[in-house]
Amino acid sequence: MIRHFLRGLLLVCAPFLSAQQTLPFHLDDNLVRVPVTLNGQPIDAVLDSGTGALAVDRAYAQSLHLDMGASIGMAPGGGEPEPIYPLVLDHLDFGPEHLSFIPAVALDLSHLSASAGFPVHLLLGLPIFREGPLRVDYPARTLTFLPVAAAAACADPIPFTLYGGAPLIAASLLATPASTPQSLHLIVDLGTRHYAVMLGGNFLDSSDGQALQKSGQPRQVGTGTGGGVMGTIALIAGLTIGSRHYSNLTVALTHHVGVLEKGVADGTLGVPLWQNGSVTFDYVRKTVCFDLPK
Numbered sequence: 001m002i003r004h005f006l007r008g009l010l011l012v013c014a015p016f017l018s019a020q021q022t023l024p025f026h027l028d029d030n031l032v033r034v035p036v037t038l039n040g041q042p043i044d045a046v047l048d049s050g051t052g053a054l055a056v057d058r059a060y061a062q063s064l065h066l067d068m069g070a071s072i073g074m075a076p077g078g079g080e081p082e083p084i085y086p087l088v089l090d091h092l093d094f095g096p097e098h099l100s101f102i103p104a105v106a107l108d109l110s111h112l113s114a115s116a117g118f119p120v121h122l123l124l125g126l127p128i129f130r131e132g133p134l135r136v137d138y139p140a141r142t143l144t145f146l147p148v149a150a151a152a153a154c155a156d157p158i159p160f161t162l163y164g165g166a167p168l169i170a171a172s173l174l175a176t177p178a179s180t181p182q183s184l185h186l187i188v189d190l191g192t193r194h195y196a197v198m199l200g201g202n203f204l205d206s207s208d209g210q211a212l213q214k215s216g217q218p219r220q221v222g223t224g225t226g227g228g229v230m231g232t233i234a235l236i237a238g239l240t241i242g243s244r245h246y247s248n249l250t251v252a253l254t255h256h257v258g259v260l261e262k263g264v265a266d267g268t269l270g271v272p273l274w275q276n277g278s279v280t281f282d283y284v285r286k287t288v289c290f291d292l293p294k
Contacts, residue, residue: 052165192270
């Protein structure tokens with residue numbers, strides 16, 4: 001999970017999509033890997049709804065002789081924080097999307113590459129998603145770019161707010177059958193690969209959070225820009241999102257994901273929650289849809 005939040009920057013892009021288009025993708029280590037063309041160079045990129053920007057691996061940016069500015073901060077997440085550098089991408093082509101002069105950031109993605117088992121040169125975040133509705137169909141391994149004028153067909157649209165450029169939804173979590181349900185705010189994150197839910201921040205200091213940590217098993221639960229993210233694996237009794245209820249989910253708990261320690265997001269939703277169906281992001285209407293087998 002890589003997150004850096006850019007605000008107030010100009011984005012020049014092509015007109016919104018007027019016809020539906022579909023693009024195949026590869027699923028490697030539960031990451032959505034897609035072909036793009038960056039500044040005329042064809043590469044593979046990773047689609048990541050939990051990233052609030054376009055993020056380029058710093059070594060790869062240097063190989064393209066991209067002009068990076070001075071560091072504008074540090075990216076927390078496993079191990080030591082990594083410096084972040086601003087840059088501008090001249091052109092990015094992704095399916096029907098054609099973006100020009102796009103603000104982006106460069107940072108070391110080598111830990112993510114090592115974890116994924118393939119070179120991660122580019123993370124596609126907010127600028128890609130806000131072009132129009134985008135459906136990620138895991139069984140079919142396809143991305144569908146939907147026309148902006150038509151809302152995605154969805155029986156249960158879940159409203160979201162943007163937190164640092166990532167979609168944040170409300171959910172109700174039941175830690176144990178005897179617990180009282182807790183209202184949480186969770187980021188819908190294509191980059192949370194191995195657990196249906198990752199929890200952190202204030203929830204871990206609650207009685208339910210402490211009980212789950214005590215009953216769980218310590219282990220590495222993810223990989224951030226600085227390396228491995230350590231935490232605890234536990235089982236929760238239930239999770240309710242909109243009208244859909246999930247029972248007996250394996251979740252990860254950690255205090256080592258920086259975005260969860262800021263007091264707004266309590267956790268992230270990950271790929272195992274929707275990998276048997278599809279998830280559709282509609283940033284125009286600020287809704288997300290889960291289309292899953294009953």
